[in-house]
Amino acid sequence: ELESGTLRLLLIAPERFANAVFTERLARVQIALMAIDEAHCISEWGHNFRPDYLKLANLRRRWGVQRVLALTATATPQVASDIRAAFDIEPDDQVQTGFRRQNLHFFITPCHAKEREALLVSRLREAGEGPTIVYVTLQQTAEALAGRLSREGFNAKAYHAGLTDEWRKEVQDGFMSGRFQIIVATIAFGMGIDKADIRSVYHFNLPKSLENFVQESGRAGRDGAPAHCEILACANDRIVLENFVYGDSPSPQALRSLVEHLMLRGETFSISRYDLAGTKDIRPMVVATALAYLELDEILIPTGSHHAGCRIRLLQPEHRILAGHDPERRALIESLLSQAKESGFRMTIDLERAAEKTGTTITAVRETLRQLAELGDLTVQPTHLRQDYRRSPDVAADIPAVVSKLRQLFLRREESEILRLRQVIDFCETGDCLTRHLLSYFGESMEEDCGTCGNCLQKKTSSHSLPCSVIDDISVEDLLVIQALISEKHGALRQARQMARFLCGIISPAAARERLLTHDAFGLLAQVPFQTVLTQVESMLLT
Missing domain, CATH: 3.40.50.300 (P-loop containing nucleotide triphosphate hydrolases)
Structure with a gap:
């Protein structure tokens, strides 16, 4: 329907544009109107910035779309200006209805x-x-x-x-x-x-x-x-909210590790955002933001995406699934099912490993599973999405410059979040x-x-300061808990920043993977400023 021209309306999530094959298909279609809902997400100064929105303006230019409709209910003048600039919208073409709801x-x-x-x-x-x-x-x-x-x-x-x-x-x-x-x-x-x-x-x-x-x-x-x-x-809430902002910002070391991982690979490669977030202990949204910036600077060129695994559920006993196939086909299916790892009522298959073990190709493995699903023998759900990239050959030698630019971008985001929180305090006062x-x-x-x-x-006429309870220092009892936590030697808490985030109640991929979020020390110091906690942990790790 898309390529024949009979499709009139296509609703898609911005994240879908990460698939290069999909965007290439859209490039062959004449698009009458590109409508973007929640358009404030494109602005780095917006309250709900989503990195995949950054790519929409570039795609619109590449496709030559003449008409754009950007919709949002929460755009400040700065954010509205960013939206207009991104999509080449004239100020006179901005329509702003009233924000006020009198009820x-x-x-x-x-x-x-x-x-x-x-x-x-x-x-x-x-x-x-x-x-x-x-x-x-x-x-x-x-x-x-x-x-x-x-x-x-x-x-x-x-x-x-x-x-x-x-x-x-x-x-x-x-x-x-x-x-x-x-x-x-x-x-x-x-x-x-x-x-x-x-x-x-x-x-x-x-x-x-x-x-x-x-x-x-x-x-x-x-x-x-x-x-x-x-x-x-x-006013005490400000500490918790600021802790989330500071704790979410990747350290220079974490950014360097991420960039080196991406730059020191082959010219073409694939990654899983989820796996990368876990191994580098950076939240998936932060990883996605870093990747979006690298794509916009054409340091990384997306070439597609694929699923590296699948989850299957058998609908028939294995002997019935194997029945009716010729010996060669039967051997392939039997070998393929033997590669599946049980996980609850379902089984997971690593497609690359399964292809290697069965002596066939990933395409053949996918096709075999598809046919079995059509026969009603099992259900198949793709898993482990990986993004495919080609690296620009000119940047591998300038990793420090790439890291420095990313660091400045994240610091700018951090300042913006802290400013927004200050504006909330001003409103309340x-x-x-x-x-x-x-x-x-x-x-x-x-x-x-x-x-x-x-x-x-x-009939208030003057501003007032919000009540703020006395912020407790880190107590002797707290120090004993921290020391015990250090002695447990959790892999997810090796670095001072990891430990500080954990103590402030900030979820990290590594801590979640190690199932540490039910630990008694998680969030122990949620009411203490992040920098205070970080300084204390650094001193304890050095002793």
Whole structure:
């Protein structure tokens, strides 16, 4: 349909464009319109930057697409400028509808951390029944707070990325159907949620940006009826959020190791982002961002992608699968099935290893499995996606320059994230109309105060500092736990930065692979600034 010209609409994720074969097919098609949803993701200054979006503008030019529609609901003037520049959109062709939704009433309640649970319980009792989302920063906070609300008699469930897919679906379906009234969730909850009658959205912890606050609060009141949006604002949250920013930034050593891994290979090679994240202990999104920058600089040229493995499930006993085939074919299938490693109710096959052991090609292995699936003997699910690249021959000798440029790009991102967090604090401390403050941030003016936000109702006229509990020093007991952790000699915690991230509760690929996230020391120092923890760990590793 695509190549015949009968296909009118094609919906695809930006990550699909990593497949060079797919993009080459699209290059042969006349594209009437390229529409990009969540277009703010293309901007390095956007709150939800996704590296694969960076490639869309280049593809649009390569394909000669004349019409582009870039859509976003959370673009600041800077981000809107980035979107226009990327897609050659004239300022006069930017259409901005109003950000204000008059039925959303915003409130900021400054409080100490120890007061928040009781304050939230009080708010929920006052509000009465009505679907409610409570956003938190940490998974353990979601679990603990949902438990507290349940004990207080509320129908509350936790939702976060650490839960199984099946349970997350159960919780989401229960909320949508009305079986559960309150969801206590990390930002993993909300994308694609369109429940019209959500009456309240609380931010139990500070949001990490004003864009996030507007996006998450905007899930309330879609039926047009009044809705309550409130931040229980405590300055101590800033430490946890800053720790995530600093802990997410790759160290110069980690970047150098990553670049050397990519540059000192053959001219053509393939990689798994997931495996690379694990071996270098850099989060997959950070690896993807580094690869996107290297592609844009034409240091790496993507040539395609392939699956290096597959997961199969037998639908027939093995003797029935083998029956009816000629001896040569039967021997191939028998040898192929013997290569499968059992994993629960399914088996996994390394295609390259299977081809080597059976004396055939990877293509032949894939074809054999496809035919068995068509016969109803088994199911096949591709796994272990690998990206294929060709390396520019001119850059291998200048690895330090590549590392330095990547380092500067990541530092710029880090500064941007910290600035966004500062803007959240400013918003929570302002004495101005909250609605007016938000609209100004997104480049929209409002002639009069809204009259319905917390500041307007309380007639606040001056700014105020958020309460901040005293930050405890690292205690003697904490030091003993750290020393014991060091003596355990975990491979995922060999470096000081790895140990500091772990103690601050920041998930890393290596720690997750070693199943250390249930360790008592994980998140032990989540309320202590990352740099303080890092300095302490460095001194202890040297002694």
